[in-house]
Amino acid sequence: MTKAALLLDVDGPLNAYTARDRSMEGRTIHQATTSTGETFPVRMRASDGPDLLNTGCELIWATTWEDDANKAIGPLIGLPNLPVIDWIDRDHWNPERLYWKTKRIVSWMNENRPGIPFLWLDDEVTKRDRVFIEENCAEGSGILLITPRYGLEEGHFERIEEWKNEINS
16 A cells, blocks of 8 residues: 655645634634744644544645644644645746646655655645646645635545545555
């Protein structure tokens, strides 16, 4: 069985930053403080951490929170320190019109986890990003688009399990 990876964005998938009313069920608003002392409200669901750990995938931060995700976000939902994709190249105006994180995620995964399929959980990706990843990364790699109003939901965990079964068949 292949050890797959889940790449975690914070704002959108974990922090349902546009949540309100029904979409706030099970979420608690916390004040998360960055290493620079900035404080941001985050709408987190405590069960997301254990649910992510139970996937059996390697969890990797793919967020602009960078290592602050280990200090300010992970503890809120019970995640240990995780590897962090650093944003040494913020290619906002690339000719392929990809989301600015996409090329760095591809290069980081190919350098640090060659041959490992991954599923990237993010709220700002497009079909172009999906195709670029499929063409440039380990077979089975892809994207799971998460709506920032609801964040991760049970159906997403079912989709992660289906994806794991697909790459291991």
